[in-house]
Amino acid sequence: MPTFILLTHERELTRESNSGRIAKTRLGQHCQQVVWQRKAPDPALLALIAQQQVGLLFPAENSTALPVVDLAELNLSGELGDVSNGTLQQENFTQHLTQHLAKPLPKYFILLDATWQEAGKMYRQSPYLQSLPSYRFTGDYVSGFTRRRNQQSEGLCTLESIAVLCALSGDVTMAGQLLVDLQYHNQKAFDC
Structure with a gap:
């Protein structure tokens, strides 16, 4: 896992x-x-970036597309549910992803932890971010994050993005746990 x-x-x-x-x-x-x-x-972040093992998850113009991991397919136990023609176990899932990734994922991923408007500003005002290889998710997916208004369509919250990256790196169990955490986090808004 990165x-x-x-x-x-x-x-x-x-x-x-x-x-x-x-x-x-x-x-x-x-x-x-x-x-x-x-x-x-x-300075520590800049030093890490200089080692060229860092990628940025941000939908920049020339970003590399990452295959879709349907968040709805990750059930609450962290197992991958029914995918097309049957249940895909974690080993098969990892093998499936490896075949569809153009290159291995970076060792480190930077995620801009902000609203979409703030994240765009951070990216535009930080040349060191613009110089990084960037990645974006492709496909049709709907965020399960309900605690903010005015979200981008097909935009995931930070926690969902990390869950997808965990799944892409082969840790489907952790991805499922993060999504369960998100459900509890969403519920807090209604428990007040």
């Missing part, structure tokens, strides 16, 4: 709707948080 770096807009630190903090808690050492600063990029 290590995820949440490049977090400072406003996200106080938003109860932020899903990135759930991923950070669930994934432990596999998820780091760096607060984005336009004028003072994090």
Whole structure:
């Protein structure tokens, strides 16, 4: 599984709707948080980027398309459910994905942990992000994230994006656990 770096807009630190903090808690050492600063990029992040093992999940103009993992197919136990002609077990799922990935996933993934508007601003104002190989999800999918309004169609929240990347890297169980966490997170909005 890649290590995820949440490049977090400072406003996200106080938003109860932020899903990135759930991923950070669930994934432990596999998820780091760096607060984005336009004028003072994090030196450790820049050093990691210099090693050329980092990809950016952002739908930039020349981004590499990643195959669709239908989030609805990941059931609550973290197993992959019925896919086309039968149940696909985790080993078969991993083999299936390997055949459809043009190249191996990067060792580190940066995700812009912000609203879509803020993420666009972060990308435009950070040349070091624009220089990274970028990746995007393709296909028809609907976000299960219900805690924010005015979301982009076919845009996933941070937690869903990490779940998809976990599944693409072969960890379907973790992907399922993250989606269960998202369901609980969504429920909080209605428990108040």
